[in-house]
Amino acid sequence: MSTILQVKDLTHTYNADTPLAKTALKNISFSVEKGEIVGIIGHTGSGKTTLVGHLNGLLKPTSGEIIVDGKNIWDEPKKISKIRSLVGLVFQYPEYQLFEETVYKDIAFGPKNLGLSGDELDNRIRETCKAVSIKEDLLYKSPFDLSGGEKRRVAIAGVMAMLPKILVLDEPVAGLDPAGRNSVIKMIEDYRDTYNATVMIVSHNMENMAQIADKLLVMNKGELYMYDTTENVFKRGEKLREIGLNVPIVTRVIDVIRQKGIDVPDNIFTVESAVEYITSKSQKAGGLDA
Amino acid sequence: MLKDITFGQYIETNSPIHKLDPRTKLILLILNIVFLFLTKNMYSLAFAAVFLITIILISKVPLKIYLKNIKAIWFIVVFTSLINLLYGKTGKTLISFWKITITTGGVYRALFLALRIIILIIISSVLTYTTTPNDLTDGIESLLSPLRYIGLGAAVHTIAMMMTIALRFIPTLVDETEKIMNAQKARGADLENGKFRDKIKALVPILVPLLISSIRRAYDLAEAMECRCYNGGVGRVKMKRLKYGLNDLAALIVCLLFCAGIIILNTLFKQVII
Incomplete structure (x- = not known):
């Protein structure tokens, strides 16, 4: 296995140099191997979302480095948008970003922005949808006619179609019913298996984490609290309960x-x-x- | 970028201006604006500027926040000044080439108008910075209440309620816009570069979700209001009643002195700019 993502000494301060300065991340260091599924857990305000925003360059670290595929992403600040095709970020409630007339067009938005067109684009969309079991007949419906769970899956597929090497999802199962949760989880696993991609998931749902994650990264008050295999983290329930989390x-x-x-x-x-x-x-x- | 929008924000500093009745502030603001537009020369405008600076100091809201507002409207200021600079044909000619002549009169007018717009924006933001949205709409509702004598009572309440809701949702929508922008950026959308046409096109993926979520929010809010038995203004009573105090009278006197000052300066110095 090879390391795909390395975070070194990452610190982020919001509103630096003003009286409102607030350190959201303190000296975070960890690395992720190719093909792993890493769960990020922690309380509200523990810095999970800030951490995730750094991974594809939406936020710039106050200090520290983020190395994706052997390259520091801020080496060439002007090319930061390139990193967004390497690291795909799915935000909370991604269904609110759907905007096209058909599901097909909406999924095409990302790959199109990467410069794909014609047959290549068409193949890409169909291939991705097949890999994560989105049915063909859904493609020609309006995204606004779908059910909540379907919308969520289509929105996630829109990021997956860019074939990021690292897929980062912020609370992908929040607000879904159990069937919806399971189908999103399965979709994430399918994506990892088909493309040998690395996945990072922020979630509050320990059950889903136990189901899917190889490793768990526990955040507490902006600091890295634990980073170990899922088994080792959940074996230390006491330590999790200390910061208000649970097994x-x-x-x-x-x-x-x-x-x-x-x-x-x-x-x-x-x-x-x-x-x-x-x-x-x-x-x-x-x-x-x- | 979006965080620069401070218009419509309330900033708590507990100054004497904060304590004024919202109706007083509304009336005095209108009075101020009218007299600002009655200024005829640099002297009366300078007087208005000094008056404004005094108000800013009294309001205790940092000057930096006011200046942020100017940043948002600099284009309008520059544009109007430029038009006036080019079309002013009075006074001595300063530069003349091709079809463009710039005269001293034009320069005066450009400066005059720029200053006037800046004062106008800042003085309006004093109202929103020092008055909570709820107070503001209560004030408007109360000021418009005489309309009920011509059968428009329900309309007054509806308008006031709509304004409260609109103001309340500005920060929410700013947040939402930022979220959607980030999400589309993560999907490779390029919002900064490209030709004008591309930039307009790039707005579609942001505006459509924003519109949809606004409608969704509107439905949710309407339902939540109905669940709490909201049925318009009929029979509704206020928890906080507005009451004029001595401070309102003092503010009115100060403002009338300002108006008088403008009139005096206008007649004292005959140099008319507009």
Whole structure:
């Protein structure tokens, strides 16, 4: 595996040199490997969104470096818009940025801005939609006639069609029903698998994080609090609770079971793995209905 | 860029001007503007400028914030000055080439108008900086209330309510615009470069979502208001009643002195610029 993103000593101060100065990020350093899915968790105001804004150059660091694919993105400030095709950023509630008459045209907006046209553009759109299972018949509908979940998926596809090497999503599942959440999660996984891309997701939803993230980056008050594999982070529930976060509900249930004196492993973070463990145990014991 | 829009913002400094009744401030502002347009020479305009600076000092709102407003309208100032500079044909000729002649009269007029517009903008922003939007609309509603005698009572309330809502949503929409701009930039939209035509085209991806979200907000707000039994102005009472005080009287006197000053200076010095 090779490192695709490196953040070195990143500090960001809003309104620097004024009485309103507020440091939102303090000396953040971490690196992300190609193909990883990294979850960013933290409280409101912990600096998650500020961090994400730096990754594609919408915000300029007060000090520190952001190195994407071996190159400091601020080496040539005039070419900062180029970085936006390398690092795709999906904002919160991306469905509010839809504007075209048809879904097809809206998805085409990003790739078109990259200079694609004609067959190349058409292939790109169809290929991306196929990869993330957006149905062909959706393409010719107006984005405003879709359901909330569909709108969200189409808007995310609009960024994916630019084929960014790093896809960054800010709260991609916020406000969706469980089915919508699952389809967005699946879409993100599909994108990673098809294009061997790196994904970073900001979320409050620990359950979804446990489902999808390889690593978790925990932010607290502008500082990097923890950065480790999802398993190692969720194993240290105490440390998460100290800053007001928590582990997935199913892990809490398992913890309660352990406190009752039953020996259960401490690496169960999703409902699926819990079900798997319990069925395997009960089968060993002769099955539940025995 | 968008953060420079400070018009319509309330800035709390708790100055004597903040404590005036909004109706007083509205009436005095209108009076000020009328007399600002009655200034006929540099002396009365200078008097108006001095008066304005005094008001700014009393308002305790930093001068920097006022100047930001000028930044937003510099184009209008420059444009009107330029037109007057080129079309003023009185006085001595300073420069003359091709079809353009610049005269001393033109220079005077250009300066005069520029200063007048700047004073006009700043004095209007004194009102919005020192009055909360709610007070402002309460004031307008109260000033227009005599219209109910000709059967326009409901309309007065509706207009006041619309103004309150419009003012309330300026910062929200500025925020929203910034968010949408960032989102489209992230999709590779180029908002800064390109020809004029391209720039106009680049606005579509911003304006369409902005319009849609405004309509959505309007529906949501209307529903929320109906849920709280809002049914227009009929039978509605105010929590805070407006009341004139001695300070309002003092402000009125100061303002009348200003008006008198303008008239005196206008007649004392006959040099008429416009």
